Amino acid sequence: xxxxxxxxxxxxxxxxxxxxxxxxxxxxxxxxxxxxxxxxxxxxxxxxxxxxxxxxxxxxxxxxxxxxxxxxxxxxxxxxxxxxxxxxxxxxxxxxxxxxxxxxxxxxxxxxxxxxxxxxxxxxxxxxxxxxxxxxxxxxxxxxxxxxxxxxxxxxxxxxxxxxxxxxxxxxxxxxxxxxxxxxxxxxxxxxxxxxxxxxxxxxxxxxxxxxxxx
Numbered sequence: 243x244x245x246x247x248x249x250x251x252x253x254x255x256x257x258x259x260x261x262x263x264x265x266x267x268x269x270x271x272x273x274x275x276x277x278x279x280x281x282x283x284x285x286x287x288x289x290x291x292x293x294x295x296x297x298x299x300x301x302x303x304x305x306x307x308x309x310x311x312x313x314x315x316x317x318x319x320x321x322x323x324x325x326x327x328x329x330x331x332x333x334x335x336x337x338x339x340x341x342x343x344x345x346x347x348x349x350x351x352x353x354x355x356x357x358x359x360x361x362x363x364x365x366x367x368x369x370x371x372x373x374x375x376x377x378x379x380x381x382x383x384x385x386x387x388x389x390x391x392x393x394x395x396x397x398x399x400x401x402x403x404x405x406x407x408x409x410x411x412x413x414x415x416x417x418x419x420x421x422x423x424x425x426x427x428x429x430x431x432x433x434x435x436x437x438x439x440x441x442x443x444x445x446x447x448x449x450x451x452x453x454x455x456x457x
Contacts, residue, residue, distance in 0.1 A: 246384040249391035253295070253309040254347060261313030262344030263396070267294075267323050269331070270303030271338050273376040275369050278304050281330040282366070289405040292395035296369050298376040300354045300361030303340070304369065311396035319343035322402070325409035351382050363390045411445060 254264030269278045285291045295307035310319075323341040331339065342348075351362040359377035397405075432452050 244384060245388035246391070249388050250350075253391060253394055253396065254307065257316075257344035258313055261315050262319050263310040263313050264344065264347050265308040265310070265319050265323055266305055266340070266342040266347055267308070267326060268299060268303045268305040268340040268342070269334065269338060270299065270301075270340070270376075273299070273302060273304040273373055275304055275373045277331060277334060278306060279369065281326060282306055282369075284330050285326070285405070289401075289408055291397055291401055291405055293366070295363050295391065295394050296366055297350055297363045298361055298372045298378065299348075300352065300359050300377045301357070302376060304372065304376050307363075309394065309396045310399075310402060312399045314402070316343050318406075322406060322409070325406070325411075328411070329409055351378075351387060353381070363387050365390060410448065 267278075267281065282294060282296065286293055291308075295309075297305040297307060299305055308322075314322075320341055320343055323343070327334070327339060327341065348361070351360055353360050354377070357377070359379060360381055362378050362382040364372060436450050
């Protein structure tokens with residue numbers, strides 16, 4: 243196993259029975275670093291997470307690669323990416339985004355069979371250069387790719403949990419039914435949220451958890 247393979251395995255190993263550790267967020271058609279760069283900066287400045295890897299897809303997209311220190315379920319991994327999308331990319335069409343975890347991650351670096359171009363990890367200061375041409379014309383050097391990956395750190399479980407909490411959607415106000423007062427006590431409010439079938443499922447789940455907690 244060479245240095246590049248060692249770094250890829252350290253950061254983005256294959257899925258295990260207890261979950262996945264590698265997550266990918268891609269923005270394509272076009273590859274917009276202005277928008278994706280806001281995610282890259284936001285997860286560091288606002289969520290206190292280590293910088294994700296940056297890659298060109300080899301075709302039409304730019305990617306952020308996240309690495310978890312401990313595996314999580316694919317559903318939780320995808321939920322994390324969806325929350326990032328909702329926070330930082332709310333105006334981007336879903337057709338331009340890919341949210342991938344675990345086994346769905348593409349091999350990288352890799353050559354596109356149709357064009358001969360290469361996907362590869364790139365340095366943060368070079369990411370804007372690839373906005374119009376998100377690929378390399380020649381095969382990237384294994385040592386250079388390993389050097390880029392060696393600078394990346396995995397997200398610790400406590401940091402991941404804190405980020406998930408910070409990305410929690412804001413509570414949706416629940417209107418009082420006719421004849422009822424809107425001045426509910428906190429547990430009464432949570433009960434209303436739990437019973438509101440129009441509220442987001444994630445919000446209702448959190449309300450249920452809070453109601454089950456000791457007062």
